Amino acid sequence: MSQSPAQVILTNAMILDGTGAPAFSGEVVIEEDRIVRVSTSSTNGPTSSTGVGAGSTAIDVQGKVVSPGFIDMHTHSDLQILLHPDHTGRVSQGITTELLGQDGLSYAPVDDATLPVIADRIRGWNDDPPRYDFTWRSVAQYLDRLDAGIACHGAYLVPHGNLRQLVMGTDTGAANDAQIRSMQAILREGLDAGAYGLSDGLTYVPAMFSTTDEIVALCEVVAEYGGLYVPHHRNYGIDVIGGFAECFEVARRSGVRLHLSHTHVSYEQNRDKLPELLALFDQADADDVDYSFDAYPYIASMSTLFAQFPSWAQVGTVDDQLALFADPDARERMRRAVDIDGSDGHQGFPVDWTKVVIGGVPDGEWEWTVGQPVAAIAERLGTDPAEAAMQLLVGTRFAASCVMFMGNEDHVRALMQHPKHTIGSDGIMVGARPHPRAFGTFPRFLGTYVRELGVLELPEAVRHITSAPADRLRLADRGRIAAGQVADLVVFDPDTVGSPATYEEPHQFATGIDHVFVAGVAVITNSVRTDALPGRSLRAHD
Numbered sequence: 388m389s390q391s392p393a394q395v396i397l398t399n400a401m402i403l404d405g406t407g408a409p410a411f412s413g414e415v416v417i418e419e420d421r422i423v424r425v426s427t428s429s430t431n432g433p434t435s436s437t438g439v440g441a442g443s444t445a446i447d448v449q450g451k452v453v454s455p456g457f458i459d460m461h462t463h464s465d466l467q468i469l470l471h472p473d474h475t476g477r478v479s480q481g482i483t484t485e486l487l488g489q490d491g492l493s494y495a496p497v498d499d500a501t502l503p504v505i506a507d508r509i510r511g512w513n514d515d516p517p518r519y520d521f522t523w524r525s526v527a528q529y530l531d532r533l534d535a536g537i538a539c540h541g542a543y544l545v546p547h548g549n550l551r552q553l554v555m556g557t558d559t560g561a562a563n564d565a566q567i568r569s570m571q572a573i574l575r576e577g578l579d580a581g582a583y584g585l586s587d588g589l590t591y592v593p594a595m596f597s598t599t600d601e602i603v604a605l606c607e608v609v610a611e612y613g614g615l616y617v618p619h620h621r622n623y624g625i626d627v628i629g630g631f632a633e634c635f636e637v638a639r640r641s642g643v644r645l646h647l648s649h650t651h652v653s654y655e656q657n658r659d660k661l662p663e664l665l666a667l668f669d670q671a672d673a674d675d676v677d678y679s680f681d682a683y684p685y686i687a688s689m690s691t692l693f694a695q696f697p698s699w700a701q702v703g704t705v706d707d708q709l710a711l712f713a714d715p716d717a718r719e720r721m722r723r724a725v726d727i728d729g730s731d732g733h734q735g736f737p738v739d740w741t742k743v744v745i746g747g748v749p750d751g752e753w754e755w756t757v758g759q760p761v762a763a764i765a766e767r768l769g770t771d772p773a774e775a776a777m778q779l780l781v782g783t784r785f786a787a788s789c790v791m792f793m794g795n796e797d798h799v800r801a802l803m804q805h806p807k808h809t810i811g812s813d814g815i816m817v818g819a820r821p822h823p824r825a826f827g828t829f830p831r832f833l834g835t836y837v838r839e840l841g842v843l844e845l846p847e848a849v850r851h852i853t854s855a856p857a858d859r860l861r862l863a864d865r866g867r868i869a870a871g872q873v874a875d876l877v878v879f880d881p882d883t884v885g886s887p888a889t890y891e892e893p894h895q896f897a898t899g900i901d902h903v904f905v906a907g908v909a910v911i912t913n914s915v916r917t918d919a920l921p922g923r924s925l926r927a928h929d
Contacts (some may be wrong), residue, residue: 624734747818
């Protein structure tokens with residue numbers, strides 16, 4: 388494993404310190420894992436305050452920005468960060484910390500019975516390689532596994548769906564008091580181990596069956612620890628404002644700090660509803676609710692194809708679901724839900740199959756569907772789109788992912804300008820054509836929306852992806868350029884930073900990002916990935 392020299396000096400830098408303050412010229416000095424000095428200069432020449440001694444390396448970054456490392460507030464790298472330790476698609480865009488355990492489902496806490504069920508359910512997000520050795524079961528053990536060597540830092544949220552699965556199995560009813568107490572106890576174990584809060588996936592089985600009271604009871608525990616509640620809320624479609632409103636109700640009743648996941652107001656039917664969401668924000672400000680949100684700079688979303696189907700079809704194991712999909716009556720009920728009545732899995736709206744594009748499938752006979760709208764797949768199969776989707780799900784054992792073009796561009800830009808905004812890529816690395824946000828979120832934000840469209844000024848944009856998320860996670864020694872801070876740093880060219888990743892060719896690395904340091908160790912040098920794995924688990928209250 389390569390290591391950085393004892394001292395690295397970034398000279399002739401245009402420093403954006405992460406606070407939103409204007410850039411200033413100077414140099415940043417790194418020793419081991421810390422920034423030890425930030426010197427200012429009024430000229431473009433090298434500063435004279437720091438000599439370059441033995442064991443030191445000076446890197447002239449003339450004309451480039453030096454900023455704190457970017458913090459991704461919503462990502463699905465939970466297994467990929469271990470399966471592919473280089474993690475180039477993430478660190479090459481300047482990400483030095485990822486918030487894992489999202490959407491109420493991940494790989495800890497689990498037991499021997501729940502692990503295969505959950506792994507099957509989220510294989511479209513993270514893959515599920517045969518015979519992979521899941522050496523952990525608890526949150527503490529998972530964090531220890533991250534400490535064995537990863538590309539960037541990983542912070543973790545305890546997933547609500549895991550708690551429900553451990554305590555209630557496949558029960559779709561409301562949790563009783565005893566079950567809630569059991570979930571609270573497991574949640575405490577995860578928070579004691581260093582988790583930063585609780586995630587939720589209220590359109591995913593099994594958390595979608597929870598009541599607001601259950602969520603409040605869990606968030607009361609999170610509030611005791613000063614943690615975050617990070618929900619994928621209950622409805623992004625037909626009741627989008629109600630979905631957001633429930634999250635604020637939970638925060639008010641429990642006292643928890645709230646961070647809303649992948650915030651958007653999508654679907655053509657909701658084009659006029661952004662002011663209603665902004666009014667919820669304004670009321671939360673008036674009520675002193677402690678909240679923030681993340682969003683990605685794209686109009687398309689990504690999920691699993693199966694998640695678009697009604698919740699009653701998603702209960703149980705893969706074998707249970709295969710049996711259900713073999714029942715003609717059940718298939719007809721599903722078809723009516725997705726095509727006519729509106730599936731709760733698709734946010735209550737009927738599915739427009741022309742806008743649902745397959746992003747990835749396991750290797751095999753269905754690979755030809757990748758990159759194709761479900762409507763086009765149906766045409767090739769000589770059937771209707773709902774039937775084609777069901778055949779695809781059965782054929783891939785429910786592992787197909789999809790990209791959905793349902794967003795509203797004007798909403799994307801308006802949300803970026805809100806002071807509580809941060810960036811979450813929602814990055815899914817699996818599949819032949821995953822969403823380009825997995826590879827391009829942060830450079831696209833800086834290149835397309837900041838430089839080209841002027842949605843934000845560069846210093847404020849950098850605040851949104853550095854100190855703002857660091858403050859939400861209460862990372863006191865990250866997110867800013869100052870002496871004593873951890874040396875998570877990015878060097879980028881403000882004139883060329885951008886993302887060539889597209890929906891057709893998503894596996895494209897960022898442009899204009901020259902150097903990335905994680906805890907003082909170079910993971911990107913001259914836009915090339917090194918072999919270093921300096922990342923570790925970040926643990927709340929360390």
